Amino acid sequence: MTGPAGFAVIAGASLLFLVVLQTVALAVGHRIGRYNVVDVGWGLGFVGVAWLALVLGDGDATRRWLLAALVSIWGLRLSLHMFVKSRGHGEDPRYVEMLARYEGPPVRVAATRVFATQGAAQWFVSLPIQLSAVASATTGAACVALVAGIAVWLVGFGFEAIGDAQLRRFKADPANKGRIMDRGLWAWTRHPNYFGDACVWWGLWLIAASAWPGVLTALSPVAMTYFLVVATGARLLEQSMGRRPGYAEYQRRTSFFVPRPPRPKGSALRS
Incomplete structure (x- = not known):
């Protein structure tokens, strides 16, 4: 049908x-x-x-x-x-x-x-x-959206999978107990896994949008991004992480969500 x-x-x-x-x-x-x-x-x-x-x-x-x-x-x-x-x-x-x-x-x-x-x-x-x-x-110029969607998905999956693996290895080292993870992708964004997840779903939407009427479902990745940033994701996690020693300094020098080059220690950064 x-x-x-x-x-x-x-x-x-x-x-x-x-x-x-x-x-x-x-x-x-x-x-x-x-x-x-x-x-x-x-x-x-x-x-x-x-x-x-x-x-x-x-x-x-x-x-x-x-x-x-x-x-x-x-x-x-x-x-x-x-x-x-x-x-x-x-x-x-x-x-x-x-x-x-x-x-x-x-x-x-x-x-x-x-x-x-x-x-x-x-x-x-x-x-x-x-x-x-x-x-x-998908035909004609719409193939650009499909290819772009695959590329965005790859970026997102890489951020999410690599970020999770880096954090898992960090926590597995007893020497890091009580310390804040600020290495690898976690030096570029405080939430590489959530950022990656958002990219995954924007990529999937671009693939779907490459053929009508998939473009009409844009609110779906918008909703996912909202969940990841506000409702159940990054903002909620920061409420508990903010009480940990050293996290305020980490916030000042590391981007909240979208990756950016890390700032030197002691510098300020607006989230």
């Missing part, structure tokens, strides 16, 4: 899949006593939607396979990273604070404030992938 009917099938199947995924993740989180399992399901949800779009869509096959591959590489790496990061640790401080902020049983608060919200965000952010699956082939 092409056009609106085909998109409605993909959108409905994607929504159903995400509801099931978040329900299962909530049950697992309730059983083990920590709801940060939702972070593991973040990448997996997008992978599932991308493969549903690939199988159910009848738009340009090359672009469907390309998007499925790029989303799978990104999503599986991220989910594995979050699983390893959270394994053997307690609840994420963000969720501890959130559960304490609202009245009611923790499982109900988690269901409405964490898991349902994440599922809705996954569905909305993945709209470029869903809509692209029923669009015609």
